[in-house]
Amino acid sequence: MKTISHLVACTLLASASTAFAHGSESHAATSASAPASTAVTKEQKDWGIAGDAKQASRSIDLNMGDDMRFSPAHFSVKKGETLRLRVLNKGQVMHEVVLGTKATLAQHAQMMLKHPGMEHAEPYMAHVAPQKSEDLVWHFNRAGSFDFACLIPGHYQAGMTGTFTVTD
Numbered sequence: 001m002k003t004i005s006h007l008v009a010c011t012l013l014a015s016a017s018t019a020f021a022h023g024s025e026s027h028a029a030t031s032a033s034a035p036a037s038t039a040v041t042k043e044q045k046d047w048g049i050a051g052d053a054k055q056a057s058r059s060i061d062l063n064m065g066d067d068m069r070f071s072p073a074h075f076s077v078k079k080g081e082t083l084r085l086r087v088l089n090k091g092q093v094m095h096e097v098v099l100g101t102k103a104t105l106a107q108h109a110q111m112m113l114k115h116p117g118m119e120h121a122e123p124y125m126a127h128v129a130p131q132k133s134e135d136l137v138w139h140f141n142r143a144g145s146f147d148f149a150c151l152i153p154g155h156y157q158a159g160m161t162g163t164f165t166v167t168d
């Protein structure tokens with residue numbers, strides 16, 4: 001069942017890719033097709049759901065570099081927590097962080113390799129230009145061990161991945 005819904009999501013992502021752009025414009029595009037009052041599409045994922053910035057209990061910095069590493073490469077949250085991830089690109093090339101599971105990220109990375117120009121935007125990802133930062137607000141309402149990664153072609157394959165734990 002999970003596999004089926006994921007395949008559907010990927011198909012939708014692929015077909016919608018041309019209509020979506022990076023950055024804040026993408027959020028505007030998403031909200032246009034969502035119910036009136038929601039800023040972003042809040043879809044429950046295995047690793048949580050889009051968070052409300054006003055509910056964020058704390059912030060953590062997530063640094064990205066051209067060495068294809070995240071720092072920290074692991075973070076831990078309590079189930080029910082909403083976190084503001086301040087995603088900083090310390091490098092000279094574009095990087096991004098995408099939250100997910102090992103399986104969803106591996107599959108998504110494959111798709112990004114096949115379609116390098118594909119633009120994607122979801123509330124569980126942040127694309128960050130060199131020397132810039134973006135906030136990703138996420139509500140961690142499912143316990144477990146999860147992953148995050150930069151899915152820019154070549155980066156994931158170079159090991160630009162990390163893990164996070166949501167404790168019960």
Ligand SMILES: [Cu+2]
Pocket residue numbers: 068094095096150151152155160
């Ligand atoms: Cu990267």
